Amino acid sequence: MRVGILGGTFNPPHLGHLVCAQEAYLQLQLERVMLIPARIPPHKPIDDEPGVEHRLELCRLAIGGDKRFTVSGIEVEREGPSFTVDTLERLSSEAPSSELFLILGGDVAAGLPQWRDPKRVLALATPAIAGRRGTARKAVERALESVSGGERARFFGMPRIAVSSTLVRRRVRAGQPIRYLVPDRVAAYIEQHGLYGGRASR
Numbered sequence: 001m002r003v004g005i006l007g008g009t010f011n012p013p014h015l016g017h018l019v020c021a022q023e024a025y026l027q028l029q030l031e032r033v034m035l036i037p038a039r040i041p042p043h044k045p046i047d048d049e050p051g052v053e054h055r056l057e058l059c060r061l062a063i064g065g066d067k068r069f070t071v072s073g074i075e076v077e078r079e080g081p082s083f084t085v086d087t088l089e090r091l092s093s094e095a096p097s098s099e100l101f102l103i104l105g106g107d108v109a110a111g112l113p114q115w116r117d118p119k120r121v122l123a124l125a126t127p128a129i130a131g132r133r134g135t136a137r138k139a140v141e142r143a144l145e146s147v148s149g150g151e152r153a154r155f156f157g158m159p160r161i162a163v164s165s166t167l168v169r170r171r172v173r174a175g176q177p178i179r180y181l182v183p184d185r186v187a188a189y190i191e192q193h194g195l196y197g198g199r200a201s202r
Helices: 015-027 052-063 084-094 106-110 118-124 137-145 165-173 184-193
Strands: 002-008 032-037 069-071 099-105 125-130 154-156
Touching: 002 015, 002 084, 015 032, 015 052, 015 069, 015 099, 015 125, 015 154, 032 052, 052 069, 052 184, 084 099, 084 118, 099 106, 106 125, 106 137, 118 125
Parallel strands: 002 032, 002 099, 032 069, 099 125, 125 154
Antiparallel strands: none
C-alpha cells in the first residue's frame, strides 16, 4: 500500500492541510494519507497549546468521513519529542509491505538534513514535497542531495492557500469567524471547548 505521512502540530488543522493531503493523494497515486499530530515537536515549541488530545481530536474531526484520509495517535502515545525517524521506524515495522511517502512543505524539506538521522528517514520513506512560494525547488533539491536517498524526492503541485494555524488562532482570539478557513466541525469544536482564548462566531 502506498501511504502518505503528513505530520505536524495541527494547531488547529485547516483547509490548507487537507488540500495538501488531497493533492499528494491524487498526484502521487497514494492509497491513503495519514495525519499524525506531534506530541512535542523537536524543533520548536507549540504556541497556544490547547493540549495534544484536543489536537488529535481536531484532526479526526477535520477529515470527517473522507476514506482517503486517516489519523494516527502514534506520536501522541509516545513520550518525549516526536522525532520523525522513530515514527517511520514503527510504521515500517507494523506494515513492512507499505511504501511510505513523507509529505513536506518545501521550507521544511530544505531543513531535513538537520533532522535526527536524516539518512534513515529517507531510507524509510520517499520525501513528497509540496510546491510552496518562498522556497525555491533548486534549494530544496540541493539540501536533499546532501543526504543519501534525497534523490528519490517527488514534487507535487498545490494551489496557493494563504491559511495558517497562526491566522486561525489569531482570529479566534479576536472573536472573528473562522468558517471557510477550517472545516465546520473543527470550528464548532474550538468554540465548544473555548480553545485559543476566544469563541469565534461560526
